[in-house]
Amino acid sequence: MxxxxxxxxxxxxxxxxxxxxxxxxxxxxxxxxxxxxxxxxxxxxxxxxxxxxxxxxxxxxxxxxxxxxxxxxxxxxxxxxNPKIRATVSENIVKLVDEYINIDFSESTKEENIDIAKTVIGYIPEGFELREDLSDDEKLSCIYVDGNENYLFIDVVQSGEVFISYERDEHNVTYMNINGYDGYLSYDEMTAQGSVCWGNSNFTVVISGFTSRDELIKIAVNIKTIK
Amino acid sequence: MLLFEAILSEETKTEKAIHIYKSYYSYMIYIAGRYLRDPSECEDAAQECMLKLLMIIDSIDTSDEARLKGLCGVVTRNTALNICKRKERGNVSLEEVFNVTDGNCEPESVVIANEGLKALVLAIERLSPVYRDVLKLKYLNQLKEREIAKLLDLPQKTVNQRIFRGKMILRKAIEEEGLNG
Structure with missing residues (x-):
């Protein structure tokens, strides 16, 4: 069947x-x-x-x-x-991460204030001499000049607004942690001048002038508060 | 339009389901009662059976009452046995349960002119319900293997195997009767 x-x-x-x-x-x-x-x-x-x-x-x-x-x-x-597409995607991811995610692996930013009276400038590059001291109870403001009439300004003010609004050339800016605070170094190689700025919502320290990048950083790390 | 058709089709399905449940609810309870003592368990079996039938409601032909009753019977029996197995009432195999409860394999007084057909009916009545159920759903209710697997809670491979083995047993039985051809 x-x-x-x-x-x-x-x-x-x-x-x-x-x-x-x-x-x-x-x-x-x-x-x-x-x-x-x-x-x-x-x-x-x-x-x-x-x-x-x-x-x-x-x-x-x-x-x-x-x-x-x-x-x-x-x-x-x-x-x-495709390597080209891969590179473009990777670049965009880095950009996005930089824009929206700020990862700081350094010491966390302190929120305390700075005591102007106890703040000292621990280092000044060789050749610079104090030309003018405009410091008072609320601010520390010194102007140094070397033999070539290159100026160096050091200002410490008890206001965070200065730090937030301080003008910077974004192309030459390097963000960094200075003395435990958020800050940045802005340096123009062409004119050999730059500035270091750091602080928080309570105070701002600005060093600017015609000296090398390394010297600016050295001045910055040597600005200390005596206990 | 598609939504309207879908809603309409769902309504037809609901009507079909209500018709089946209304017509065969008592029968489902009766079949489940052979295997389950608790009336609430019988109700559960009937409900579960209805759920399974809903899965293949499009393939169910409600015009032939005898076939529909057979389908309800097979699905309810298997559902009740599954409930038994789930509750671990006794360590008997499916075949043993069937043999204990389905001992009525006496041929009926249907007059069958064709000798081959007569032998086949006899062989079907003697066949283990394990094979009989899947073959019945396939050849009486014209269901696909996938649908049978859904209804009986079995893997499709098992259904295919049971169909193959069941057919082999039946073929062998009618060959032994010398009615091959």
Missing amino acids: DDKRFEELLGKAFEIEQYNEISKEPTADELSKAAPFTEKQLRQVQSICKRNRRLPWLKYSGRVASIVLCVCLAGFCGMML
Whole structure:
């Protein structure tokens, strides 16, 4: 007997077997007396249908979303194989990170104030001499000049606004931590002049003048408060 | 338009489901009662059965009452047995449970002209319900293997295997009767 004939016969045989089985079982009336279908059952089936109700496109939305995601990911990976694209993406990521995430691995910024009276300038480059001292109770302001009439200004003021608003040439700025405070060094190699500025919301220290970058930093780290 | 069609189709499905549950709820409880003692468990089995039927509601033909009853019977029986297994009532195998409860394999008084068909009906009645159920769902209810697997909580591979083995047993049985061909 070939498969097709056998399967046809199977279908018919199962129909007969089903009628035989039904004939052995209690009638619908007998059954409904034993376990009647009530309002409770109707609510049950309605709630089952409600729970299982899903719009056709929602059924597959999860799968479609995963496929789209995989395709996008594969496309992105493929694009990243190109060195130029890779470099551009990397550059943009660095830019974004620099713009929005400021990670400072140095000592955390202190929020305390500075005592002007106890603040001393510990180092002045060779050749510079004090020309003018405009210091008072609220500020420390000194002007130094060397033999070539190169000026060096050192100012310590009890205001954070100066630090925030102090003008800087963003192209030559190097942000750094100075004496435990946020600060920056701005230096122009062409004119050999620059400034170092640091502080917090309570005070600002600004050193500017015609001297080397290293000397500016050395002056900065040597401005200390005597305890 | 698509939304309207979807809503309409959902409403038809709900109507179909209500019709099935209304017509066969008592029968489901009766079948489940063969395996489960607690009436609330029988209700659970009927509900679970309805949930399974909802998964393949599009493939269910409600025009033939006998086939529909057979489908409800098979799914409820398997659901009730699964509940039994879940609650670990006795360490008997599925075949043993079937043999204990389904001992009524006597041929009925249906007059069958075709000798081959008669032998096949006899063989089906003697066949273990493990194979009979999957074959019934496939050949009586015209369901796909994937749908049968969903209804009986079985892997599709197992369903395929059972169909293959069941057919082999039946073929062998009618061959032994000398009715091959």
